[in-house]
Amino acid sequence: MSAMQELMAYQRDTEALGQIAGRLGWDQETVMPRGATEQRGEEIGALEGVLHARRTDPRIGDWLAKAEPADEVEEAHLRHIRRSYERQTRIPARLATELARVTSLAQGIWAEARGRNDVGMFLPTLKQVVALKREEAAALANGGDLYDALLDDYEPGATAESIGAMFDRLRPRLVALREAVLGAAHQPAPLEGHFPAEAQMRLARMLASAFGYDWTRGRLDLAVHPFSSGSGNDARITTRVVEAEPLNCIYSTVHETGHACYELGIDPDYLLTPLGNGVSMGVHESQSRIYENQLGRSRAFTGWLFQRMTEEFGALSVADAEAFYGTVNRVQPGYIRTEADEVNYNLHVMLRFDLERQMIAGTLEVADLEEAWNARFLADFGVAVDLPANGMLQDVHWSVGLFGYFPTYSLGNVYAGCLNKALRAEVPDVDAALARGTAAPATEWLRDKVQRHGGLYQPREVIARACGEEPSEAPLLDYLEAKFGDIYKL
Amino acid sequence: MSAMQELMAYQRDTEALGQIAGRLGWDQETVMPRGATEQRGEEIGALEGVLHARRTDPRIGDWLAKAEPADEVEEAHLRHIRRSYERQTRIPARLATELARVTSLAQGIWAEARGRNDVGMFLPTLKQVVALKREEAAALANGGDLYDALLDDYEPGATAESIGAMFDRLRPRLVALREAVLGAAHQPAPLEGHFPAEAQMRLARMLASAFGYDWTRGRLDLAVHPFSSGSGNDARITTRVVEAEPLNCIYSTVHETGHACYELGIDPDYLLTPLGNGVSMGVHESQSRIYENQLGRSRAFTGWLFQRMTEEFGALSVADAEAFYGTVNRVQPGYIRTEADEVNYNLHVMLRFDLERQMIAGTLEVADLEEAWNARFLADFGVAVDLPANGMLQDVHWSVGLFGYFPTYSLGNVYAGCLNKALRAEVPDVDAALARGTAAPATEWLRDKVQRHGGLYQPREVIARACGEEPSEAPLLDYLEAKFGDIYKL
Structure with missing residues (x-):
C-alpha cells in the first residue's frame, strides 16, 4: 500500500x-x-x-x-x-x-x-x-489570538476581526430595520391557541418530508435543545414541542432538516473520509437557515403551511394565509435566540460573540457573566431579562465548550442570503413548488451547488462557487429589508 | 502508581x-x-x-x-x-x-x-x-475442543460434556412431564381477544416497576427480538408487542427486567471494573428466568396480574384468576423458543445445542441446517416446522456469532430452580407480596445473594453460596413437576 x-x-x-x-x-x-x-x-x-x-x-x-x-x-x-x-x-x-x-x-x-x-x-x-x-x-x-484559535475549529479561515467587521456592517441596517418594523402602524397578530403535541409531531414529520429528508437514513426525536447529529447514512434530527407555540416546533424541525440534508447530500464516495462532513459550521448553518427562512418562511411555503395547520388544528387565530405569513415572520424583542425572528437573530449572536470573546480573553469573569449578559441584553433589546433561562442559561453551547461557535450562526445567515439570491436567479419555479408543499427544486439546487461537495472546498470558496461571486452581507440585508418592508408596509 | x-x-x-x-x-x-x-x-x-x-x-x-x-x-x-x-x-x-x-x-x-x-x-x-x-x-x-472454547466465553468453567450430561438428566423427566401434561383431561384455555399495543406497553411499564426496575437508570423500548443491554447506571430493556398475544409482551418484559436488575444491582464500587457486569450468561439467565417464571408465572403474581389486565383490557376470555394462572402456564408444542412454556423450553435449547455443536465441529454444513433443524424439531416436538421464521430463522443468536450461548439458557433455568428453592426456604412473605403486585422481598434477597456480587465469584460458586449447596437439576425438576402436576391435576 x-x-x-x-x-x-x-x-x-x-x-x-x-x-x-x-x-x-x-x-x-x-x-x-x-x-x-x-x-x-x-x-x-x-x-x-x-x-x-x-x-x-x-x-x-x-x-x-x-x-x-x-x-x-x-x-x-x-x-x-x-x-x-x-x-x-x-x-x-x-x-x-x-x-x-x-x-x-x-x-x-x-x-x-x-x-x-x-x-x-x-x-x-x-x-x-x-x-x-x-x-x-x-x-x-x-x-x-486565543479566540481565533477556537473559532478556527468551527470556521476554518475566519477570524474575530473579520467577524467583528461583518457585525459592524450588519448592525446599523438591522437596527434601523428593527426600529422601523417595531414602529410600524401595521403589526401582524400572534398565533394563539392550543396545539396538541401529537399533531405538532405529525406536522413536523410532514415538514421534514417536504424538505426532502430521507427517513431511511435518519429519524426525528425530541430534545431540550433541538440539534442534528451524525453524517453519512445516519443523520438524525430533533425538535421540541411547546403546546402553545407550534411555530417553535415547526421551524426547529425545518432548520435541523437543513443541517441533516447537508450531511445526507454529500457525495457517497466521501463516506467516512475527511470530506464526508459539512465543511464548516457557517456553511452548515447556511443550509439550515435557507431551509428555515428564505424557503420555510417564504410567502409561498407559509401559504401551504397555513392549509396544513388548519387541517391539523382546525381554524387558526389568524384569518388567512396572508395574515399567517405576517404572523410567522413577526418581529419582536424576545429573549430567546433560537426563537428570534430574522431581523433580531444576528443581534442575539453579536451579544454572545462579544461576551465569549471577553471570557476567553480573561477580561470577563464567569462570576460576572450574568450581570454582563443582562446589562448588554437591556442595552441591545430594550428589555430586562426576567429569568436566567431566558438569559445566560438559554443556550447549551458554553456548557459543552462551544466557544467561537455562535458567530458561525451569523455567517450562516449571510451565506444563506447569498445562496438565496443565486438560487432565485437560476431556478425559476422555487416558489411555485413551495406553494405546493415541496422544496425540491430549491433543495436539488443546494445539493448540487453546496451539499454534495462535503469538505472538498474551503468554506468561503464553496459559497463563492455556488453563487458566482464572493460572499457579502448585502444580499441578506437586501432580502430582509425587502421582505419586512413588504410585510410591515414600510 | x-x-x-x-x-x-x-x-x-x-x-x-x-x-x-x-x-x-x-x-x-x-x-x-x-x-x-x-x-x-x-x-x-x-x-x-x-x-x-x-x-x-x-x-x-x-x-x-x-x-x-x-x-x-x-x-x-x-x-x-x-x-x-x-x-x-x-x-x-x-x-x-x-x-x-x-x-x-x-x-x-x-x-x-x-x-x-x-x-x-x-x-x-x-x-x-x-x-x-x-x-x-x-x-x-x-x-x-472447538465448541468448549466458544462456550467458555459465555459460561466460564462449563464444557459441552457437563452441559450434555445436564441435558441427559433433564430430558427424561421433562419429556415425561410434557407427555403427562399434554395427555391430561384438564387443559387450560388460551387467552383470546385483541389487546391494543398502547395498553400493553403501559402494562409492561407497570410490570417492570413491580419487579423493581430503576427507571432513572434504564428505559423500555421495542425491538424485534427483546433484549437487555448495558450495565452500571444504564441498563436498558426492550420488549415486543403482538396485539393478539399480550403474554408475549408481558413475560418478555419481566424476563428482560430480570437481566437489567442484575446489572443495576451490582455493587456500585464495581462500576467500570471487571466485576461490574453479570458474571456469566448462565447466572444472568437465572435472574431473568426466576423473575419471569418462578415469580412472574406464580399463582400469587398472576392473581394480581389478572386484575391489572382486566383493568387495562376489560373482561378477559378466561373467567377468573385461577383459570388465568393455568392459561399463563399453558403447555403447548409451539415453534418459538422465546414463547415456550417452562416444560418445553429446555427441549428447544437441546435442539440448538446439538446443531450448533455440529456446525462448529464441521459435521453439519450450513447448507444442510434447515433440513437438520426441521427433522430434529419434528422428532422432538412431533410437529413439522411450517415457516423458516418459526424454525431456524427465529433466533438472532447465530447471525451475531453467539455459538455456545444457547445452553446458558438452560443453565440459567437450572440455577433459577436452585435459587427459588433457597429463596422460598429463607423468605416467608414472597407470595404475599407478589399477590399485592410487588416482587420486592424476592428481588431484595436476589440482589443481596447474587446480584450485588457482580463478577466477584465464579458462576457456579455464586449460586452455591446463595443456595448453601451445589447447584443441580433436581430443584428445577421438582418445582416443574409440582407446579404442572397441580395445574393439570395430574
Missing part, C-alpha cells in the same frame, strides 16, 4: 470512531436515562482519549510527508488531515480527555440549572469549562 | 469503551435508521479493533506479572483481566475486526430474511459467520 492508501485506511477508522462519538451525543440528549450521566462522562472521555491518540499518532506525520495526492479530492483529504493533525498535536492528551469528561457532565448540570433557573448551580462548572477552553486555546494559538 | 493501580486505570477506559459497544448494539436494534446498517458495521468494526488492541496490549502482561492484589476483590479483578488477556491475545486483530463487521451486517440480513421467510437470503452470511467462529474457536481452543 502507498502512504496515501495507508493514511486513508487509518483515517477511515478514525472517522468511524468519530461517528460513534456523535451517536453517544445523540443518545445523551434524547434517550439516555438521567442516572447514566456520570458514567456517560467516563465513556465519552475514554472514547475521546482514543480519538485524540489516533489523531496525534506520529505515523500520520510520516504518511503526510510521503503521501502523493493523485487529484483534487486527495489534495483536499490531505488538507483536512494535516489541519487536524497540526491542531490536535498541540493539545495534550490529558486536556482532551478532561475537556470531554467535564463538558459531558456540564451538559447535564446546565440542563438542570436551566430547569431551576439557578445560575449559581451552573457557575462552578462553567468556570471549569472556560478554564479548560482557555488552556486549549493557548495550546492551539501558539502565541496568536 | 503501583502496577495494580496502573492496570485498573487502564482497564477502566477499556470497560468504558466496552459499554459504548453495548450502546451501539442497543441503538442498532431499537432506533437506528435502516439505511445506516453498512456504515454501522464499519463503526462497530473500528471500535472492536480499538477494544481488541487494548485488550491485547502487552503492557497488560507486564502489569499482570507485577500486580499484587490486596484483597479478594483485587484478586477477582486480576482473574478476570488475566482470563480476558489470555483469550484475546489468541485472536488475531484481523479476525476480531472481521467478526465484528460481518456479524453487524449479518444481523440486518437475518432480520430481513426472517421477515421474508427466506432462508436462502441468510445462508451465505451465516456460512461466513460460522467460518469465522470456527477460526476463532481454533485460535482459542489451542488444540482442545
